[in-house]
Amino acid sequence: MNQSRSDRSRRASGPATLREVAERAGVSLATASRVLNGSTRVVNPELAARVDRAAAELRYVSNAPAQALARATTSVVGLIVHEVDDPYFAAIAAGAMRVATGSGLLTMLASTFRDADREVDYVRRFQAQRVRALLLTGSGRADDGGRLGDALAEFVERGGRVAVISDHALPYDAVLPANERGGAQVARLLHDLGHRDVGVISGPAELTTVRLRLAGFCDEWRRLGGELPDEALCTADFSRAGGRSACVELMERRPGTTAIFALNDLMAVGALAALPDLGLLVPRDLSVVGFDDLWFSADVQPSLTTVRLPLEEMGARAMSLVLDAPSNRPHRVHFPAELVVRGTTGPRRSTG
Amino acid sequence: MNQSRSDRSRRASGPATLREVAERAGVSLATASRVLNGSTRVVNPELAARVDRAAAELRYVSNAPAQALARATTSVVGLIVHEVDDPYFAAIAAGAMRVATGSGLLTMLASTFRDADREVDYVRRFQAQRVRALLLTGSGRADDGGRLGDALAEFVERGGRVAVISDHALPYDAVLPANERGGAQVARLLHDLGHRDVGVISGPAELTTVRLRLAGFCDEWRRLGGELPDEALCTADFSRAGGRSACVELMERRPGTTAIFALNDLMAVGALAALPDLGLLVPRDLSVVGFDDLWFSADVQPSLTTVRLPLEEMGARAMSLVLDAPSNRPHRVHFPAELVVRGTTGPRRSTG
Incomplete structure (x- = not known):
């Protein structure tokens, strides 16, 4: 993988890609995108300077028509879950799908079976299919900023929208249960x-x-x-x-x-x-x-x-977030947790 | 819909499509395809003659390179369920996805919320995305031979594979619980x-x-x-x-x-x-x-x-069917049902 990346960086012809600029500058794809594509999100000035320098060295041109073409999307929203047969995800998916349906959109669901690599695969696959938005419904992982973060940044770079459910170390709209x-x-x-x-x-x-x-x-x-x-x-x-x-x-x-x-x-x-x-x-x-x-x-x-947790509502809200107009800062929508006391709890049995 | 179909039939330029041949012959897309594209499945000779005549009249040419291109597929299999939050479908989907994963394929799931029109929409959408196969996991309906049948025939015409779970009035591989x-x-x-x-x-x-x-x-x-x-x-x-x-x-x-x-x-x-x-x-x-x-x-x-019902096995088998080499006749794989007597049944309460 590293080999092929550096091969690509060294090639003599063809326009430089944003990915090559990001690699040269030593920043994430998302950061390079923010600097070069006019996002209003704040980027550390030192990183911004490195990105600008790398772009100049590689003669990177932000190709507006190509970007517009790349941004053509379909009426499909992608939804990624950890386990299709876990009712937690089924409830979230049902809420999300009902909102999508109400907006005339189709939803396609992919199950990673809790395999982080497969999650990255699905992000790329959904991107190739030009879905207009992605919902990540599973729990975040400690290392989400890595390959998953890159794949999502590339998707967003091409005009896709992303929302996550639960805490992720990712700069996207998020639905956060308590x-x-x-x-x-x-x-x-x-x-x-x-x-x-x-x-x-x-x-x-x-x-x-x-x-x-x-x-x-x-x-x-x-x-x-x-x-x-x-x-x-x-x-x-x-x-x-x-x-x-x-x-x-x-x-x-x-x-x-x-x-x-x-x-x-x-x-x-x-x-x-x-x-x-x-x-x-x-x-x-x-x-x-x-x-x-x-x-x-x-x-x-x-x-x-x-x-x-209000799972269906959480799914519905996450879908609404990616269908609303984008904002400059990620939304963080908090949902409450409510203790429901039923039959499996009682006072500690007195000894003897 | 009928208006636009007849408009298309009347147009002066552009090659005739298989759909136009089928409409002119008054047969299903599947039948026209079998006659013109060399399937070994048996077609009623009278229908075959009508299809040949319509093809000649419309100057239909079976376009092999275009068909080959159209048949290029992705590593994705589409799975259509009635309700994503119904554990019946979740179990089938889990079995199907495990087999797909074992073959290096990704699975995308769509939920129709029991809306027959949406089922047809998803078949066409999956076809546009060039999925290599489709599994219909929901129960059949009395009118499956209609629009759904046409959409599936078009998908198969372009090289896609189809399997269904439960009885459908459809000529595809089927997994049939008792x-x-x-x-x-x-x-x-x-x-x-x-x-x-x-x-x-x-x-x-x-x-x-x-x-x-x-x-x-x-x-x-x-x-x-x-x-x-x-x-x-x-x-x-x-x-x-x-x-x-x-x-x-x-x-x-x-x-x-x-x-x-x-x-x-x-x-x-x-x-x-x-x-x-x-x-x-x-x-x-x-x-x-x-x-x-x-x-x-x-x-x-x-x-x-x-x-x-062995739901996971049924889903796994349906996926295997569409990944196996195609056969001339649809497979019909039967699965047994087993009565499991637990706590909710007992003798009728004696009167008084």
């Missing part, structure tokens, strides 16, 4: 119910959604005087199967646990399925709390105590 | 448990899946000596909300009902949510059976008795 605050609400609930030996079953730590929910919980838990030793945190897939295995592991490590915070409802449902096999009754022996309030969470037994 | 047999199994179960006053809550009658499940149930029920008066069949959306409303309507119409067959699990879960409000306990007062065995159906309370 993951931290939701985590803090769970800490207070479990503390109020008298629980002190609490475990957390968690998805992969590189997901920003996982980090924020966990940080919100831990900060509040410690503020309340609680402790959360390392072995009380079990990490697995952010899925029903992951919840089951993490729950079993947690209870082996710390049999005295009286409450489990699962960082999403799928993991919570997996835990609820595992606990009877361990001879534990919910909520008599153990309380369980989830996060998301998926549509089935009131239907499981006992019905799940969880943190509700 | 919907009728599953319905018959439910009839026998409820009869064996002593139920005689049975109601059915059903999705829209134009869906072939609904028709087959219902026909399988009714035929077996009558064979066993049971009756199913018209008012014991309540139709609504093929969804959880539809199940809830149809259940309430059924119990108002026929309060003596002792068992409900819901034609899919979503409707069954809707019924389970409605019954406590009517003061009815499952399975003590009323038995409920679903169809599909979605992933949450074992987690609801009581756990749902249902008919299991």
Whole structure:
């Protein structure tokens, strides 16, 4: 990859591309674009000077007709999710698709199966198909600024619009659920119910959604005087199967646990399925709390105590953002989290 | 639409298209294609003669280089579902996507929200994007041979592959779950448990899946000596909300009902949510059976008795069919249905 890039940089003929300017200046494609294509977003003056110098050296010309042609788009919006069969994404997608439909647009959905490389592939593929906008609905990752950031910058450079759901290290319109605050609400609930030996079953730590929910919980838990030793945190897939295995592991490590915070409802449902096999009754022996309030969470037994996010609304709003006229600064739209206390939580069982 | 078609037929310049030949001959696009493009599928000789005559009159030339160009495809497969947030489709899509991924292909999913016109739109849109194959995962409809049939024929004409899941009146590879047999199994179960006053809550009658499940149930029920008066069949959306409303309507119409067959699990879960409000306990007062065995159906309370379809496998197989070399005749791959008896069914409550 690096080889082919430098080959391209060295070629003698053909106009220089924005990518070559960005590489020469040592900046991201997005930064080079902002400097050379007249975006009003503020760029560090030193970086701007480097971009201008690189553009002059490479005789880069911002080709307006070519840009206009490249910007011709279709009536399709692309939507990228992590797992097509995860109801969290299905709810967001349903909200987004209803808004698109109302605007006469078609939506095409791609599922990355939580593979970051595949996410980049889909961004490029959607760009080749000239979709007019992209929604990234999955959690951000610690390294989103890298290849994914470049692919998105190129898409935006050609006139595409981007919005993300959940925190990403990306300079686009964002719909931000109150993951931290939701985590803090769970800490207070479990503390109020008298629980002190609490475990957390968690998805992969590189997901920003996982980090924020966990940080919100831990900060509040410690503020309340609680402790959360390392072995009380079990990490697995952010899925029903992951919840089951993490729950079993947690209870082996710390049999005295009286409450489990699962960082999403799928993991919570997996835990609820595992606990009877361990001879534990919910909520008599153990309380369980989830996060998301998926549509089935009131239907499981006992019905799940969880943190509700307005997923369909979040998807709808993200779609509205990319259909609205662009603004100079990314919008950041916050959505609240609401604790919904149902049947899986109760007071800590008194000893004996 | 008809106006613009006849305008096109009358135009003086430009080569005649296959569509114009088909219209002049009064045959489907698929038939015209088979006659003129050398498919080995058998066509009624009289129709073939009409197509040849129309082609001669319009000076139609099968343009091999243009066809080759038109047949250039991408590494994308299109997948069309009825509802993105229905776990039935999510499971099928997950299976299909895993196979596509294993073959280095990307999958793009479109949701029609059960709008037949939108289904045709998406077929044309996917064709414009040169996807190499299309999977139609939703139930067929009584009128599939019309505009949808034409759009698919045009897609296949240009080298695309098509497979469908469930019965469609369409000449493509098909994955066929045992919907009728599953319905018959439910009839026998409820009869064996002593139920005689049975109601059915059903999705829209134009869906072939609904028709087959219902026909399988009714035929077996009558064979066993049971009756199913018209008012014991309540139709609504093929969804959880539809199940809830149809259940309430059924119990108002026929309060003596002792068992409900819901034609899919979503409707069954809707019924389970409605019954406590009517003061009815499952399975003590009323038995409920679903169809599909979605992933949450074992987690609801009581756990749902249902008919299991291997949805992920069905999706995987449909994807394999369009990736395999084409054959002269459509493949028809049958998948079994398996009755899974859980907690929502029990013997009819003895009177008093």
